[in-house]
Amino acid sequence: MTRSGRWAEWGVSLPSFVWLTVFFVVPTLIVLSIAFHAPSSDGGFASGFTMETWKAVVRTPYKEIVWRTIWISAVTTAVCILLSLPCAYSIARMNTRWRAIVAGLIMLPFWTSFIVRVFAWRTLLNPEGFLQHVLIALGLADASVSLNYNSGAILVVSVYSFLPFAIMPIYTAAEKFDFSLMEAARDLGARSFFAFRKIFLPGVKRGVVSAILMVFIPAIGSYVIPDLVGGRDSELIGNKIYQRTFPDRNLPHASALAAVMGFSVLLPLAWVAWMIKRQDAREAKRLAEATARKLSGGAA
Amino acid sequence: MADEFLVFDHVTKRFGALTAVDDVSFSIKKGEFFSLLGPSGCGKTTLLRMVGGFERPDSGRIYLDGKDITDAPPNMRRVHTVFQNYALFPTMTIWDNIAFSLRLAKKPKAEIEESVDAILEMIRMSDHAWKYPSQLSGGQKQRVAIARALVDRPQVLLLDEPLAALDLKLRQHMLLELDTIHDQVGITFVYVTHDQGEAMSLSDRIAVMNLGKVEQLDTAAKIYEAPRSSFxxxxxxxxxxxxxxxxxxxxxxxxxxxxxxxxxxxxxxxxxxxxxxxxxxxxxxxxxxxxxxxxxxxxxxxxxxxxxxxxxxxxxxxxxxxxxxxxxxxxxxxxxxxxxxxxxxxxxxxxxxxxxxxxxxxxxxxxxxxxxxxxxxxxxxxxxxxx
CATH class of the missing domain: 2.40.50.100 (RNA polymerase II/Efflux pump adaptor protein, barrel-sandwich hybrid domain)
Incomplete structure (x- = not known):
């Protein structure tokens, strides 16, 4: 690339770079730095460096909450991906008109406020609610079982809320997928499910990766869902951050928790990035080895 | 038996109001290079896809080597297709693409390696075995697609306008190559094309199709010199x-x-x-x-x-x-x-x-x-x- 071309590229990416730095990196660092101050009585933080907050965070038994947050997020992500794959596959196989209609239907819930939709679930899952009555009528549950205010409720509502965010990136990838490859696989002797797994899945790999991120990241930071349909025994880290910020008026403690949460999002992100890189490297290595084998074989 | 290897028995296929294939009956001989020739929309590709198992006829039966294959799914017929767009698996190397059917058949590893290497040799692509499809030219992709479909020796090879995407000179070269490959493997080829030049230069026999029907089924010379219909x-x-x-x-x-x-x-x-x-x-x-x-x-x-x-x-x-x-x-x-x-x-x-x-x-x-x-x-x- 020419020198002027490189400068032009810099010039174009500069505004978004500045934006991200000023409104994302700097605030994150500010939040992190607050965790090293002592709380003040007015709900803010005092000047002067201290490690007391971190010691308090470590002392408080958060292990269970962090663990619950991670497994609920992970299960939500897994369920969303498993549901999205066949869904995206079948939408991509529809004709253009039906595709637009179904894609529109998937986006339709977004016309209603997120909080209203979660509230609707709270009503549905209520002991006097529709679902409980149906389950009792079918003999699958009795009145003592609570559908609401537990981890199960959080899971169901999370899957419901985040499913469109999983379908959309996979569908976008599936739309570009060449379905004659599936026919080719079937033609060469593969059963439908094998073709789906070995041809379709690798074909939409990048879509699946972004779907995982699109679900896992908001699920980790989820606050409204556990607050509305979760119970005392199913709090997530999002609820704790809220409690530390407002009722407890301990901003440094909340900041420390936010930092922990931030890292628990960054770690899987880094892991995904590393996996992709490693796979590319493995393919390159295999290519090089095979070429070497070919060359030595030719010499022998 | 050998004269009636692949048999179409009153095969009809409709898509809505359109009759794509209209009561077609004929048979293809074993080892023959057979062409289905006609303008686009004449039903030749639909007929081919019914042999491949991708479409089901509305009525009529298709027999292969005496067995009724009309309702068999694509993976249960020993018939492979060379697709117009090649349909090579982009996430696999050329070697893995070709080995696909052999691996599915759970052939021993040594046999797979031997077969794949041999066919790579035949299509003169041994040096490209570890490349990915995106790294190949059109003609090379074409050869790999043919090799992938031939490696486990199917009973019939279906070719759906395989040369349509190539330029003129390459097309002429690939015609010769296809002819050579057919002579070498001795497998029945069914070739779909709208290009009379391709059909005439390759085929033992040609079925000229129009509006879902076979207008004439004959050798190239007969079709040219003694056309039965004005079409x-x-x-x-x-x-x-x-x-x-x-x-x-x-x-x-x-x-x-x-x-x-x-x-x-x-x-x-x-x-x-x-x-x-x-x-x-x-x-x-x-x-x-x-x-x-x-x-x-x-x-x-x-x-x-x-x-x-x-x-x-x-x-x-x-x-x-x-x-x-x-x-x-x-x-x-x-x-x-x-x-x-x-x-x-x-x-x-x-x-x-x-x-x-x-x-x-x-x-x-x-x-x-x-x-x-x-x-x-x-x-x-x-x-x-x-x-």
């Missing part, structure tokens, strides 16, 4: 249709009175009687165009007419002449050579003789006026005298 005559190559009525018969020949032209002598292979309305197809390259009348020793019994040249189109290999004789237009092709009888160049507005042997015309059995539109029309007459 076959007009779709394969170029032709002139002369419409008339038989006025007399003499042995194997008959005389047809063609309106605007006069008496035309033709070979009467179907022994049609006087009074029958017939449609004679005379291909342009069978018609000679000269400034002088044909020499008497050649002139006996042949059709000779005088005409005016209305247009001359130079086409390299030959020149196409549009001629007007007695109010009707005809086209004729003439190669260029000093050694030909007629050395003088013939140009626009010349008075010429056009002549052909009665054996060079063929009376088609079925005539549809619609098919005449497949033939090139004479150019509009020129007003000014600019050449």
């Amino acid at each position: 076959v005559a007009a779709f394969i190559g170029d032709t002139n249709f002369l419409v008339g009525e038989i006025v007399s018969t003499e042995g194997d020949y008959c005389t047809i009175k063609v309106e605007g032209l006069g008496a035309v002598s033709a070979y009467n292979d179907r022994k049609l009687d006087v009074g029958r309305k017939v449609h004679l197809s005379v291909r342009p390259e069978k018609i000679r165009v000269t400034l002088n009348p044909p020499p008497p020793e050649k002139g006996a019994g042949i059709n000779i007419f005088t005409a005016e040249v209305t247009d001359v189109i130079y086409q390299g290999v030959y020149t196409k002449y549009w001629l007007k004789s007695g109010g009707r237009s005809m086209s004729a092709l003439k190669p260029h050579s000093r050694f030909l009888l007629d050395q003088e160049s013939i140009t626009w507005k010349d008075r010429v003789y056009l002549w052909w042997h009665p054996d060079d015309g063929y009376m088609v059995e079925n005539f549809s006026p619609m098919d005449v539109s497949l033939i090139q029309d004479p150019p509009a007459p020129k007003e000014s005298s600019t050449p």
Whole structure:
């Protein structure tokens, strides 16, 4: 690339770079730095460096909450991906008109406020609610079982809320997928499910990766869902951050928790990035080895 | 049995109101290079996809080697397809692409390696084994697609317009290569194309299809020289249709009175009687165009007419002449050579003789006026005298 071309590229990416730095990196660092101050009585933080907050965070038994947050997020992500794959596959196989209609239907819930939709679930899952009555009528549950205010409720509502965010990136990838490859696989002797797994899945790999991120990241930071349909025994880290910020008026403690949460999002992100890189490297290595084998074989 | 290897028995397929394949019955021989030739939408690809298992016929059966395969899923038939867009798996290397069917069949590792390496050798792609499809050229992808479909020796190889995406020179090269591969493997090939040149140069037999039906099933030469219908005559190559009525018969020949032209002598292979309305197809390259009348020793019994040249189109290999004789237009092709009888160049507005042997015309059995539109029309007459 020419020198002027490189400068032009810099010039174009500069505004978004500045934006991200000023409104994302700097605030994150500010939040992190607050965790090293002592709380003040007015709900803010005092000047002067201290490690007391971190010691308090470590002392408080958060292990269970962090663990619950991670497994609920992970299960939500897994369920969303498993549901999205066949869904995206079948939408991509529809004709253009039906595709637009179904894609529109998937986006339709977004016309209603997120909080209203979660509230609707709270009503549905209520002991006097529709679902409980149906389950009792079918003999699958009795009145003592609570559908609401537990981890199960959080899971169901999370899957419901985040499913469109999983379908959309996979569908976008599936739309570009060449379905004659599936026919080719079937033609060469593969059963439908094998073709789906070995041809379709690798074909939409990048879509699946972004779907995982699109679900896992908001699920980790989820606050409204556990607050509305979760119970005392199913709090997530999002609820704790809220409690530390407002009722407890301990901003440094909340900041420390936010930092922990931030890292628990960054770690899987880094892991995904590393996996992709490693796979590319493995393919390159295999290519090089095979070429070497070919060359030595030719010499022998 | 060998003559009825792949059998279509009254096969019909509809898509909504459209009948893509309309009650088709024929059989393909074992080891044959068979072509399905026709314009787009004639049903040839649908027929092929039914053999592959990607479409189910609405009625009729398909048999392969005596077994009914009509309802078998694609993975349960020993039939492989070479797709028009190659459909190579982009996330796999060339080697893995070719090994795909062998691995699915759970063949021993050593056997897989041997078969894949051997076929890579055959298509001269051994050096590219570890590349990905995106790193190959069109012709290379084509060869890999063929190798992938042939490696586990299917009973039938289906080729769906495999050369359509290649440029002319590469296409000609791949034609030779396909021919060689077919000779080497001895597997039955069913080749779908709309290109008559491809079909004629490769096939043992050709089924010419139109509007979901097989119009004629024959060798390339038979189809070209003795087209049964006006569609076959007009779709394969170029032709002139002369419409008339038989006025007399003499042995194997008959005389047809063609309106605007006069008496035309033709070979009467179907022994049609006087009074029958017939449609004679005379291909342009069978018609000679000269400034002088044909020499008497050649002139006996042949059709000779005088005409005016209305247009001359130079086409390299030959020149196409549009001629007007007695109010009707005809086209004729003439190669260029000093050694030909007629050395003088013939140009626009010349008075010429056009002549052909009665054996060079063929009376088609079925005539549809619609098919005449497949033939090139004479150019509009020129007003000014600019050449």
